[in-house]
Amino acid sequence: MRPARRLTLTDDVYESVRALIMDHAVAPGERVNIDALARQLQVSPTPVREALARLESDGLVRKRPLAGYTAAPLLTRAEFEELVEMRLVLETAAARRCATRTAAREGADGVDVAALRREADLPGPTADSGYAGIAAFTARDARFHNLLAEFSGNRMLHEAVVRLRPHLHLFRLHFPTTHHDTSAREHHRVVDAVAAGDPDGADAAMRAHLLAARERHLPYFTEEG
Amino acid sequence: MRPARRLTLTDDVYESVRALIMDHAVAPGERVNIDALARQLQVSPTPVREALARLESDGLVRKRPLAGYTAAPLLTRAEFEELVEMRLVLETAAARRCATRTAAREGADGVDVAALRREADLPGPTADSGYAGIAAFTARDARFHNLLAEFSGNRMLHEAVVRLRPHLHLFRLHFPTTHHDTSAREHHRVVDAVAAGDPDGADAAMRAHLLAARERHLPYFTEEG
DNA sequence: CGCCGCGAAATCCTATAGGATTCGTTCCGG
DNA sequence: CCGGAACGAATCCTATAGGATTTCGCGGCG
Numbered sequence: 001m002r003p004a005r006r007l008t009l010t011d012d013v014y015e016s017v018r019a020l021i022m023d024h025a026v027a028p029g030e031r032v033n034i035d036a037l038a039r040q041l042q043v044s045p046t047p048v049r050e051a052l053a054r055l056e057s058d059g060l061v062r063k064r065p066l067a068g069y070t071a072a073p074l075l076t077r078a079e080f081e082e083l084v085e086m087r088l089v090l091e092t093a094a095a096r097r098c099a100t101r102t103a104a105r106e107g108a109d110g111v112d113v114a115a116l117r118r119e120a121d122l123p124g125p126t127a128d129s130g131y132a133g134i135a136a137f138t139a140r141d142a143r144f145h146n147l148l149a150e151f152s153g154n155r156m157l158h159e160a161v162v163r164l165r166p167h168l169h170l171f172r173l174h175f176p177t178t179h180h181d182t183s184a185r186e187h188h189r190v191v192d193a194v195a196a197g198d199p200d201g202a203d204a205a206m207r208a209h210l211l212a213a214r215e216r217h218l219p220y221f222t223e224e225g
Numbered sequence: 226m227r228p229a230r231r232l233t234l235t236d237d238v239y240e241s242v243r244a245l246i247m248d249h250a251v252a253p254g255e256r257v258n259i260d261a262l263a264r265q266l267q268v269s270p271t272p273v274r275e276a277l278a279r280l281e282s283d284g285l286v287r288k289r290p291l292a293g294y295t296a297a298p299l300l301t302r303a304e305f306e307e308l309v310e311m312r313l314v315l316e317t318a319a320a321r322r323c324a325t326r327t328a329a330r331e332g333a334d335g336v337d338v339a340a341l342r343r344e345a346d347l348p349g350p351t352a353d354s355g356y357a358g359i360a361a362f363t364a365r366d367a368r369f370h371n372l373l374a375e376f377s378g379n380r381m382l383h384e385a386v387v388r389l390r391p392h393l394h395l396f397r398l399h400f401p402t403t404h405h406d407t408s409a410r411e412h413h414r415v416v417d418a419v420a421a422g423d424p425d426g427a428d429a430a431m432r433a434h435l436l437a438a439r440e441r442h443l444p445y446f447t448e449e450g
Numbered sequence: 451c452g453c454c455g456c457g458a459a460a461t462c463c464t465a466t467a468g469g470a471t472t473c474g475t476t477c478c479g480g
Numbered sequence: 481c482c483g484g485a486a487c488g489a490a491t492c493c494t495a496t497a498g499g500a501t502t503t504c505g506c507g508g509c510g
Contacts, residue, residue: 007290008463010278035491044465046271049493053235053275057282065232066471066492082379089318089382154307157314160385233493260461269495274463291462291501 009043014051016041021060021071022166023135024173032061032069060166075171077221083167084214088207090161091145094152095190095202101153103197111151113195119144120187122180137178138169144187148194175220186212234268239276241266246285246296247391248360249398257286257294285391300396302446308392309439313432315386316370319377320415320427326378328422336376338420344369345412347405362403363394369412373419400445411437 006012017037020026032052038045052069055061061069075083102111122140142165149161186209193201231237242262245251257277263270277294280286286294300308327336347365367390374386411434418426 010463011290033491045492046464046466050275050278053278054282057279065236067473068492079380082381085379086381086385089314093314154310155304156307156311156389160311160388163385164381235493258461270462271494271496292503293462 009047010050013037013041013043013047014054017048017051017055018058018060021055022169024170026071028071028170028174029073030071032071034068058166059163072167072170074174075167079167080171080217080221083164084210086164087161087168087210090157090164091149091210092203092206094149094154094157094161095194095206096199097152097154097157098148098194099197099199099202101151102194103199106153109153111194113191116144116147116151116191116194117188119147120184120191122178122184122187131173131176134173134176134178137180138172141183142169148190171217175217177216177220179216182216183209183213233272235272235275238262238266238268238272239279242273242276242280243283243285246280247394249395251296253296253395253399254298255296257296259293283391284388297392297395299399300392304392305396305442305446308389309435311389312386312393312435315382315389316374316435317428317431319374319379319382319386320419320431321424322377322379322382323373323419324422324424324427326376327419328424331378334378336419338416341369341372341376341416341419342413344372345409345416347403347409347412356398356401359398359401359403362405363397366408367394373415396442400442402441402445404441407441408434408438 017032026032034045034048034052038048041048052061052063056063056069060072062072063069098111098116102113119140122137146158146162146165149158152158186205189205190202190209193205242257251257259270259273259277263273266273277286277288281288281294285297287297288294323336323341327338344365347362371383371387371390374383377383411430414430415427415434418430
């Protein structure tokens, strides 16, 4: 619960609280008690407040003045659709850029296709289908998409993609959906196009992947948000 | 310097410090002294620290552990190009969506073409060409692009566009470039396409505008960053 | 002349305390 | 039985103090 301190307590607390939320140790929408957190982490409320302020900018918690913080609520159906659209805009652009850079044969900090290929695989069906399995699946998936965004060479694009992750992550934890083989196949198609230096192909493959993932998640929305 | 307090000092300080940076009251890269800021704003360092933590997530300041905060440095040439690319990705998507929504005749919270048209105009050449003129120009320009992103109907897209603004704003303040009439004409072409419900046209018009704006800014980069 | 190390001052970071506000419960009236 | 007001407890917010670390100037050495 309290890892070896980095340099400032605030940074440690930030990571700890972020982990708590990402692991659903605090449920979406649940109130976040500052003093309780401070006691739990064995620090004073001051660095906790600072960490929460940063997490608010990250969209992981919401603040109501004079009434404390609450964990970010789960995505509504409409917000989920917005998220998909954002991913379509950002990640197809990233895939496209990766392919372009591969074609240009950029050295040094260019696209490491081998690394992408490694992360494209996902934990197989043999893996645990419980919480641990879900966590492993989504973590691996996150690494792939993160790596692709990083290899786009555009740091702002990378950051934008990273910013979207937590919401998707929380959603997946709440509605476990793992289609290992299918997702992995789609990932590999993206890598294929990137390796071939085919921007249009990479764009199309990523678009297909994101739309397919959307379909896989959709059943979890019933009537309400 | 100290507006009527909202509800918490932290929020007020956040706005104040943000304004200081956006007005170049603290130069890019300059160190931000927490105690000095607290004295200047007549508050204790505690809410100042909290505000700075949020501003760090916003990318307006950078933190070095145990060594305080510094105002975000000016964009390098490479980062400027990244910014342009991000705007191309995000804002053409926003323009496209606006046109689609207009064509779909969405009522209520749909696209307010008239409002867009109003903001498309920019302070004319008669205006002050000094700091105040630049500030007025960039503020109006920001409102237009902000409104378009808002009318896209995708809040995440809107937020992403808003996140890019400060960097562009600071850059413009440092290298004053106002081409009122040209920019305004380009804005109106975007509005025309949106009003006509022409997604491809809106995309193209926005792309042309952003690329033209890039060209207008480019001369300010010489050899270094 | 330049580089390195030392010491004092400035600055940052965390803990704690107290005033202000909100939340939950209880009690009362309808 | 239900709605609303009032009281107490919990919680938040800000200020302040002190320990820890960095920064900067200065003197000594190469």
